[in-house]
Amino acid sequence: MASVAAQDAQDWLIDKIAHRLGVDRSEVPPEQYFDELDLDSTEALILAGELENWLGFELGTTALWYHPSIKDLAQYIAEESSQRAGAA
Amino acid sequence: MPAPRRPAAPALIHHHRAAAPGSRTVVLIHPGALPATVHRATASALPETTGLTVLDLQGLPAYRRTGLPGTAGTATLDQLVPPLAAEVTRLREAGPFTLGGWSFGGVVAHAVCGGLPAELRPDRVVLLDSIAATEEYTRTDDALEPALLLGWFAMYLGAKRGRPVSGPLPGDAIRDTDEGLATVLRSAVASGALPGDVTLPGLRKLYETYVEGLLHNNRLTARHRPPSAVVPLTLIKAERSLISGDPDLGWGPLAAHGLTVRSCPGDHYTMLGRPDAATVIAHVIQSA
Numbered sequence: 001m002a003s004v005a006a007q008d009a010q011d012w013l014i015d016k017i018a019h020r021l022g023v024d025r026s027e028v029p030p031e032q033y034f035d036e037l038d039l040d041s042t043e044a045l046i047l048a049g050e051l052e053n054w055l056g057f058e059l060g061t062t063a064l065w066y067h068p069s070i071k072d073l074a075q076y077i078a079e080e081s082s083q084r085a086g087a088a
Numbered sequence: 089m090p091a092p093r094r095p096a097a098p099a100l101i102h103h104h105r106a107a108a109p110g111s112r113t114v115v116l117i118h119p120g121a122l123p124a125t126v127h128r129a130t131a132s133a134l135p136e137t138t139g140l141t142v143l144d145l146q147g148l149p150a151y152r153r154t155g156l157p158g159t160a161g162t163a164t165l166d167q168l169v170p171p172l173a174a175e176v177t178r179l180r181e182a183g184p185f186t187l188g189g190w191s192f193g194g195v196v197a198h199a200v201c202g203g204l205p206a207e208l209r210p211d212r213v214v215l216l217d218s219i220a221a222t223e224e225y226t227r228t229d230d231a232l233e234p235a236l237l238l239g240w241f242a243m244y245l246g247a248k249r250g251r252p253v254s255g256p257l258p259g260d261a262i263r264d265t266d267e268g269l270a271t272v273l274r275s276a277v278a279s280g281a282l283p284g285d286v287t288l289p290g291l292r293k294l295y296e297t298y299v300e301g302l303l304h305n306n307r308l309t310a311r312h313r314p315p316s317a318v319v320p321l322t323l324i325k326a327e328r329s330l331i332s333g334d335p336d337l338g339w340g341p342l343a344a345h346g347l348t349v350r351s352c353p354g355d356h357y358t359m360l361g362r363p364d365a366a367t368v369i370a371h372v373i374q375s376a
Contacts, residue, residue, distance in 0.1 A: 019285075035096075041123075042248050042294060046286055049293025 003078070003085035004055060010074035012054060016047055017070070030071035034064055057084055099124075100147030101175065104131035107139025110183045114138060114373055115176050116216075117189035117197045120146040121244065121301060126360045127190075133363070133370035141179050143172060145193065165221075165312040168196060169203040176200060177208055185210045186373055190360060192305040194218025195314070198342070202315055212320040214373055217329055217356050220338030221309035228310065229303050235260045238268040240330060240356070241298050242275065247357030251281035269295055316344040323347060324372055326365070328355035348372075 010030055017032075018025040020043055028037075034044065052058050055077065067073040102124045107113045114134070118124045124144040131140045145151040150167055176187060187210035189197035194215035201213050219225050235256040242255030255272040262268045266288060273291050276282040282291075321343045323336060331337060339347055352359050352368035359365040 020283075040248075042245070045294040045297050046282075046290035049290040050287055052293065053287070053289035 004081040006074045006078035009055075009077040009081075010070060012051070013070050013074060016050065020047065028070070030074070031069055033069050034073075035068065055081065057081075098144055098146040098152075100143055101179075102127075102142040102144060104128060104140040104142065105134075105136070105138070107181045107183060108137035109181075111135075111137040111139065111181075112184040112186060112374070113179065113181045114140045114186045114188065115179055115210075116140070116142050116214075117172065117187075117193035117200070118142050118144045119190070119192040119196070119305060120144065121191070121298070122247065122357060122360060129361050129363060129366035130369050130373075133366040135374065138374065139181065143175055145196065148172070165196065165199055165308045168308075169199050172196065172200045173203045176204065180208065180210075186212060186214055188214030188216060188373070189218060190216035191218055191356065192309065195221050195309055195312070198314055198317065198321070199312070202318055206318075209319055212322055213317065214369075215321060215323045215337075215339065216369065217324065217326045217359060218337065218339075219309075219331060220342060221312045221314050222338045222341065223313070225338035226310045227306065229306060232303075232306065234265045234268055235262055237299055237302070238262070238265070238272060238295075240302070241295050242272045243328070243355050244298060244357050245272065245276060245294070246279075246281060247355070247361065249276070249281035251276070251279040253279060253281050265295070266292070314342055317342050318345070320346040320348070322372060323349045324359075324369055325349060325351050326354050326356050326359040327351060330356045 014025050014028045014030070017037060017039070018028045021028070021038055039047070048059065057080070059077075063073065063076060067076040104127060116127060116130075118127065124142045127140065127142045134140060145168070148168065148171060150171065187197050187201055188194065194213075195218055197213050198215070201209060238255040239257060242253045246253035253272060254275045256262050256268045269288060269291055273282070273286065273288060277284050277286070321339055323339050325337065329337065336347060336349055350368065350372050352365040354362045354365045359369075
């Protein structure tokens, strides 16, 4: 399993969030906190499911609590992905 | 270095309106699934002198199941009663008092009422489309068939998005959950409840989270055997209740002080937000 770089995860998140919100990706800064986005809980969970499908692994239920911004989560995804790729 | 910013934990207490002196206080117990603010519709339909406070179980650390720091989780429904009874006691004013709850919240309200001293009990417990946790009405997780869960999920999704969504009907033959979810997704996209580019893995995550919450409550009720009611019960059933064709959702045998059953428009989820349903709920609460 190939690991996902933090920049790739960040780009994926920004692309998807910008698309869902109908705004340009330049309007979604990496430092943006998820709970400040204009996404309701339904949209957020659907996005999480699509992210997990892209990654090929599930994120823990506490991932967003410990990594509450796009940049933080992307960094966590890269670390988690690297560990999984190394273990495979 | 400043501490990292964390999302706020859900609040337990949602004050919609304070009661005027001597007027009725209503406390509703809400189990989540929909935001606690959904009870605004009922607050608007009640007289301005009636106070309404919602206790959101998601704000009770013993109830939450997220594994977040400070979240103990709980093994039994009875463990939820003491902290909620303490809040109810603190919230009730000197005038008439009604306790109630929606869905699993009604089961909890019934348990909390039994845990209150006689002088602090409400004049009755109002159950908003709650299913009694009696042996006949509780199921193991395995007994909840995918077609049944998918039908409830479609109802929930429709309420969340404000558009009708249909899914498999109970008893429908579906190969697996994904086939049923594909039916729900087609319906949701066709009605505009979801955008056309939502994928099955995205919807599956939403479904799994919904079912996880439902099973959490199911396990709590499966281990709980409610005592007879100590005050009269009023059940307000949605026209499209979770269980169709059932007269009292299992509350009859528990209603030692009487059971009144009323119907309101909508389904199990939309009954909380529809103004016509809120009018019925408010009328029933006020006619105590």
